[in-house]
Amino acid sequence: MNDARRQALLESALILLVFFIEGAYPVPDVNEPNYLGKAIHFWNPQWAAGDFFLESADAHYVFYFTFGWLSLLLSPLALAWTGRLLIWALLAWAWRRLSWALLPRRWYAVLTAALWVAGLNRFHMAGEWVIGGVEAKGFAYVFFLLGLEALVVRRWNKAWILFGASGAFHVIVGGWAVVAAGMVWFGMTLARRCVRTTPEDQAPDQHTKSARRATPLLTSPPAAAAGTSSPAAHPRDVAAEVPGPATSPSGPALIAPPSLKAMAPALLLGGLLALPGLVPVWMLNWGADPRVVAEANQIYVFERLYHHLDPLSFPPQFVLRFGLLAVGWVLLCRLTPADGPRRMLRRMTLAALLLAGTGTACGLLALLDRATAAGLLKYYWFRIPDAMLPLAAAFDAASLVALRRDTGRGFARWFWPAVFVGLAALHVVDLASIRPIPQAPRADKLPQFSHWRDLCDWIAQSEQIAPGATFLTPRQTHTFKWYTGRPEVANWKELPQDAAAIVEWYRRMKEIYAATRQDGTLKWLNWPDELPRRKIDRLAAQFGFRYVVSSQRVRLPYRIVYQNESYVLYELPRRDRPAPLQYRPCRGIGFVSSNLSL
Known part of the structure; x- marks a missing residue:
């Protein structure tokens, strides 16, 4: 093995280590139960058969085909770790290639990777992440x-x-x-x-100044323009x-x-190449009633995913920190010369920020026309900006480190390297220090995780549970199917992708867990034991569930099948098979839709 290949492997391994430290949360992570659950169900329809979310329309066929088949060989836990390591290794390889195209210096790819994940973690505006659990993105x-x-x-x-x-x-x-x-x-x-x-006889310096005025962030400072190579000049662009x-x-x-x-x-x-990803998305709402699609868009954007999609709902501190990072990036651009590759990266970053600006305008449109705004905002305008701005800042910060090491003297030579290397190391060490500490997976929102696992493990192994039985679970649970392989009526996290199912999901959420306050606003309940028996009986007849999972706070008048210190599993009396569910519009969203069978 030659030195160049050995260097590449060492750098890629260190980048993989950085990504591992960044994303090695306990399984399952935030989106793994729904993404991997869909993949498992795609290849084994008997897994949680009858679950409303799993049997809704699929949108990520390429992910299911290329990776999901491993679920036939691996447990969900092994599947998640296999996918994580595969994705992180591929990202590490791709990152090193990008880093060497922009900053071809030994070990700088590791520094830029650490700075990037620090920026993603601490400066995102719309909740975007790249290094984390297994999903298609x-x-x-x-x-x-x-x-x-x-x-x-x-x-x-x-x-x-x-x-x-x-x-x-x-x-x-x-x-x-x-x-x-x-x-x-x-x-x-x-x-x-x-x-x-421009006239051919225009003075050279005048010509150059006019070009620079047109694109101040996209051109090199005078030293670089005059032929002085920047610290990261790329050989393919010099010529x-x-x-x-x-x-x-x-x-x-x-x-x-x-x-x-x-x-x-x-x-x-x-x-x-994109068609296998695009066609399923097109087909999600093919032939759907436009009123149902409009209603689903508003549920999707303003009720469920507002923290990712609606800029008017972003926490002010998230917007502020993203803006501060943008200002910091502009200052870095002024401090560092840019060769051809980094100029291209800056152009791409500016384009991403223009997308964020357009998304903000779409958000403001909601003040006048919520339906139109929802139809635009559902396309995740802030996803690429959230990823690109920390990426560009990481490379320009590393370029400043290289520049000061090459040209600085005394204190100036070591100040900026110490700042950015220190920030990167601080972030990585901070996360590394908490990785050995036992903690509940981020996907588990319920209290007393060990008691929750005991309940789910008992259900998964019990022969007392009728095959194919459906469960009513707490609204905020996200891991019930992951641990049990059993279907549930619905939960807040698992939002379907097609319009009819989105509307039906929201109807289920409101019908089961929404209570109306005196001022007419909704109050969301979390536990089945907050519901009166008459309502639970009606819901069981309507949705066909036979078991109820709840807390120990209030006893429900049903037979207890299993209980521990925190949770209890009830079995309801046998009932006749419920009639097929019919779509009904969600009241309060502002649309009237015809009945649509699911």
Whole structure:
């Protein structure tokens, strides 16, 4: 093994270690029960057969086909850890490639990885994360990073293909990557045409100043423009950035991107690769009543996922810290020269911030037209900005470290390296210190985790439970199916993806766990023992559940099958098979829909 390959393996292993420390929460993590539960059920329909969420429409077929089959061989716990290690290893490999395209120095890829996960963890605005549990977007971000690597070295055709592959796994990640890259392409093409309109006899310095005024963050400082290589100059771009017909000998080159005609085959191939991810999403609401879709959009955006989608609902401190990171990134851009690859990264980051601005405008539209705003906000405008801004800040911070180490003297040489290396180390060490401490999985929201596990393990192993029986569970539970393999009526976390099922899910939530206050607003209950017996009997007849899982706070008048210090399992009397459920509109959302059978 030669030195270069050994160095690559060592750096990739250290990056994997950083990602492991960042994401090694106990299984199952936040979204693993629903993503992996769907994958398990896809390959084994008998697992939790009859569960409302699992039998709703599927949106991530590529993830189920490429990874879900392992559920036939592995337990859910082993499946989760296998997926985590696979995704993190692929992300580590892709990150090192991107880092060396932007900052080709030994060990800097490890520093940038640590800075990136610190930024993701502590400066997100809309709750986006990349390093964590197993879900489709983890694989999508692998192709996103590889596509970004291709883009920063101006391999446009390769970038389109890789972004298409990203969209196959997760259409939101890949789709917004294509949109952002398209904005970069359009901006560069427009800038090139503007330069071409400049008189040929224009003074070189005047020409350069006008170009810099047009794109202050996208060009190099004078030292770099004059031929002084930045600390991370990429060899493939040095030759490409020689003065051409549309630039002056003393100014930064404005290299024209390929034409649409030249990129057409790659765009077509990328689109074809994305189709397996795009078509299932298109089919989710194919033929659905537009009123049902509009109602589902408002439930999706304003009732359930507002913390990811509605900018007016973001915590002010999250918006503030994201804004501070954006200001810090701009200052880093002013302090560090940028060669070709880092200029491309800055363009991509600006495009991502424009997406965030557009999403904010869509959020403001909700003050005038909630239905239209919901139809726009459901596309996760803030997902790519949440990932891209910490990424760009990490690379520009590392570039400043390299610059000061090369050109600084005395205190100035070590100040910024100490700051950013210290911040990265502090974040990683902080997380590493808590990893050995036993803790409940983040997906478990109920108190007394050990008692909850005892209950679920008993249900999973018991022969007293009737096959195919459905359970009424606490509203905030998310791991009942994960531990038991049994179906439940619904829970707050597991939101279906198709419009009809979203509306039905919200109807179930309201009918079971919503109480109306005197002022007309909803009060959400969490436990079945907060419901009167008459209501539980009616719900059992309506939804067909036979068992109720609740707390020990209040005893319900049913036969106790199992109990421990915190939880109790009740069995209801046998009933006739319930009539098929019919869709009914959710009152209070503002739409009237015709009946739609589920």
